[in-house]
Amino acid sequence: MTIHNKPLQQQELLHVPDEEEALFMGRDQDGVVRIRANLHSHSTHSDGQYSLEELSQFAEKHCTNIAVTDHNVFAWRHKWLPGLIPGMELTSRxxxxxxxxGTQKEMHRLFEDIRPYRAKRNPLFQPLHLxxxxxxxxxxxxxxxxxxxHYGSVDGLSTxxxxxxxxxxxxxxxxxxxxENALLxxxxxALANHVALEWKIPFIATGDTHRDEKQYVSTYTEMPFVLLVNGPMPLVHRFLKTLHTSFHNNVLRPTSTMEKxxxxxxxxVRNGFSPIVRFCLRVAERCMGIRPKAAMKNVPRPLL
Known part of the structure; x- marks a missing residue:
């Protein structure tokens, strides 16, 4: 469900002792404590416009947490920054x-796991050997x-x-x-939503953001602050677990043609023409029928 974007007030930083990650939350106009996040975005460590420090400042300014999901890389820091969720975007063979x-430590370990399988040339933007x-x-x-x-794109499952x-x-x-991707x-x-309903997979709103402060914070998923799972689970896990099992709102601001x-x-600018060339080749393959089109008829049904 898409709702109107409204700012949060009375911002607070949720931090668990002995954990590196901390998330911002705030109150809506009715006084309900909410937590929101754009769970797909990029920094200068791959093809984004802004550094981690700048993204943390945006998160605090707009009370919107930002997941840093750079391509095939994770930039470990001595001290993680508030309002940022560690992540990665990995491209298969x-x-x-x-x-x-995950947590910063988990992302660092995952990166070390996949590092030997990165392409030797342009490793951030070429598929992994996996x-x-x-x-x-x-x-x-x-x-x-x-x-x-981005299920319906040529970089998504529908390809x-x-x-x-x-x-x-x-x-x-x-x-x-x-x-639900702001760039698509x-x-x-709608096709991605159909797949989510068909397979009973939670559906979230993300910016897939690469540039412009407004784009990093204007598309997000939001839920009342009820971290249902307690115990030793890290804060980031509890947030994602609650998001996966609870009602949430999706706020999507579609990007204009000029923004795209x-x-x-x-x-x-960040990685040269190779990803664009690969994208155009896949689009051409779709047009020629080599790759399946993103269409309802091509959505697989769950086995009974």
Whole structure:
């Protein structure tokens, strides 16, 4: 569900002793404490416009936590920054992207796990030498949740045939999310929502943000501050677990055509033309029927 974007007041920082991560929360106009996050964004460590320090400042200013999910890399810090959720976006051999999150220590270990499988040339933006199944297994070894991002794009699950999508969705639907992506069309987001409903996978709103302060904080998922799972589980895990099992609101601000062009320019500036060329080739393959089109008829159904 998409609701109107309203600022939060009386901001507080939620921090658990002996944990590196801390999240911002605030009160809405009715006095309800809420916590919100854009769970898909990029920094200068891959193809984003802003540093981690700047993103932390945006998170505090707008009371919106930001997951830093750079491509095939995790930038470990001596001291993690408030309002930032550690994460990565990993690209499998098939060219399918997967996003995941965890504590800084978990992300660092996961990065060390996948580092030997990165391409020698342009490792941030070339696929890993790991299949989609192997990427999922590596993620599950370290952290509890995964996101299937931009389902309808040529970098999403819809880029492979339905019979190949089916086992990936079947093996992840109990710990996965799907996303409503601010960079994608309404039609592609509706397709992702259909998959989420079909497979009973929680649906969140993300910016897939690369540039512009407003874009980092204007698309997010929000829920009342009820971290249902207590005990030794880290704060980031408790937030994601509650998000996966509880009602939440999605706030999406679609990006304009000009903003999409500017994002594409930002990607080229940071990593050259190779990702754009790969994207265009996949689009051409879809047009020629080599890759399946993103359509309802190509969505795999769960096995009974």
């Amino acid at each position: 098939e060219g399918i992207d997967f996003v995941t999150w 299949s989609a199944t192997e990427v999922i297994a590596a993620v599950r070894e370290r952290v509890p949740f995964i996101l299937h991002p 492979i045939p339905p019979d190949e999508q089916q086992p990936l969705l079947a093996s992840t639907h109990t710990f996965a999310f799907l996303e 069309s309404e039609q592609k987001n 062009v500017q994002t594409g320019t930002q990607v080229i």
